Amino acid sequence: MKKIVLLLFFLAVIAQTAFAQVKKPTLMVIPADAWCMNNDYMTTYSAQGITMNVPDYKLALQNDIDLLNVITKIGELMAERGFPLKDLSSTIRSLEQSSAENEMLMSATSGASLAETPYEKLMSRAKADILIELVWKINTVGPKRSVTYTLRGLDAYTNKQIAAATGTGAPSISAETPVLLEEAVLSNMDNFASQLQMYFDDLQTNGREVSVEILTFDNGSGVNLESEFDGEMLTDIIDTWMYNHTVEHRYSVSDATENRMLLEQVRIPLFRENGMPMDTRNFVNNLRRDLRKAPYNIECKLLTKGLGKAVLVLGEK
Known part of the structure; x- marks a missing residue:
């Protein structure tokens, strides 16, 4: 009987070790397009005669301290659950450093330059498996404030939604926006992280x-x-x-x-x-x-x- 118990114990340890070694998806937290649009952080981009509006993440990070704090807070919550993160601000700085080199790159046959949107440039350098899109709104009733939020996990390769969480936190008189958001998302964060991991497990298998x-x-x-x-x-x-x-x-x-x-x-x-x-x-x-x-x-x-x-x-x- 003791041998069986010991065998089961060692099998459990091996299984736990193997589970701990499973690679987690790499994430990047970004503000959703809707949030950027509502806060006037969009820029116009033209490519091959087509004009489009794309989020200006650099402008948003430079001018909205709440955004930086909120992205940092969501990043902390995901890191606590074992998900490695790519930092949006650092990636943008890296992108700027290499932009001069890309401007000099052209086709050997026709001399054409690269056609790439700012979003595509960001994603190609970030190499994140999953993007976490975040949008939130402050609700004010008298002296009290609350946060309504939506988190969406998107496969960076296919743009398919693979995880989601939404909700409204409890009203508060004194709490700052990152604190309000943390309190609001905590109840759904484990489920959100579980959805992400289930999807990544599927990628490892299929x-x-x-x-x-x-x-x-x-x-x-x-x-x-x-x-x-x-x-x-x-x-x-x-x-x-x-x-x-x-x-x-x-x-x-x-x-x-x-x-x-x-x-x-x-x-x-x-x-x-x-x-x-x-x-x-x-x-x-x-x-x-x-x-x-x-x-x-x-x-x-x-x-x-x-x-x-x-x-x-x-x-x-």
């Missing part, structure tokens, strides 16, 4: 979801997705490659024509064979390397759109 687009250059090379190698069309060759390299062979071919192939719900591993993190670019770069080899010998240009989409253009760099 892979990260991304999308891949294959295009061809119109350069007269004659290479397209209907080109044949050893009697097999390139479309089918890429389809087989995806089957062999995705987690549990999970992906879907949404579109396949002579010059375009769109693959969605592509499940890629979280880590490479050497243990380094796997992202969309790493995954599609492996396909690029294989297409450069015989018998294909196809030069390709690899582009990324945010964290969750990669474009491979066949025919030249």
Whole structure:
């Protein structure tokens, strides 16, 4: 009987140790677009003739001390639950340091400069798995104030909502905004963190979801997705490659024509064979390397759109 008890004890210790070593998702807390809009922290951005309004996080952090304090407080609550954080303010500073280099980067073929929104720049450098969008509103009744808040966990690769919490805290006469918010969210924070971890556990089992687009250059090379190698069309060759390299062979071919192939719900591993993190670019770069080899010998240009989409253009760099 004692041996059985000891065995169960050691198994429990091993299980607890393994659970403690499970990698947590990397998070970044950001103010929601609605909060930025309501507080006039938006900027106009033009790309390829399209004008859009995007949040100006730097302006918000410089002018709203409550925002900085609230993000810090939410970060503390998540850190207490074992979730590593990327700091928004530090990431913005890093982004500014590298912006001059990016302004000098241009296409070797056409001389075109990069087309990237400020939001895409931020996300590509943050490399956060999950974004926590935060919006709150102060309610005032006489001398008392309360906070109504909404937290949304978004997969940074797919923009899908994976966790949510909302509520209103108890009224207070003297408490400051970060304290009001902390008191309001505490009752739902464990459930919110549990939703995040359940989603990340699913990623570890089933892979990260991304999308891949294959295009061809119109350069007269004659290479397209209907080109044949050893009697097999390139479309089918890429389809087989995806089957062999995705987690549990999970992906879907949404579109396949002579010059375009769109693959969605592509499940890629979280880590490479050497243990380094796997992202969309790493995954599609492996396909690029294989297409450069015989018998294909196809030069390709690899582009990324945010964290969750990669474009491979066949025919030249």
